[in-house]
Amino acid sequence: MVPFLLAAGARQYPRKKFLAALAVGRAIRFTVIAALGARYGDTIAGFFAQYYKPALVLLIGLAVVGSILALAEYLRARRRSAAPRLGVGPTPAR
Helix, strand or coil: HHHHHHHHHHHHHHHHHHHHHHHHHHHHHHHHHHHHHHHHHHHHHHHHHHHHHHHHHHHHHHHHHHHHHHHHHHHHHHHHHHHHHHHCCCCCCC
């Protein structure tokens, strides 16, 4: 969403048209979310009332795995960006 806001500002899109498009887009988005909640809300609440412990364990497990992967990627990117500054790595051809 933010890139579209920035792009509209950078392209000097007319303010009234932009606000109208933003309002219509958000109205559609939240209407769809409300309709899905009205239609499937009780079913989803019933599912989690019955299976809340396995779902909680699964979500915690996914969060831990995601955190480990994010940390590994961060350390790898940090090591990669620090290598040229430290003089580590292949030497340039002369």
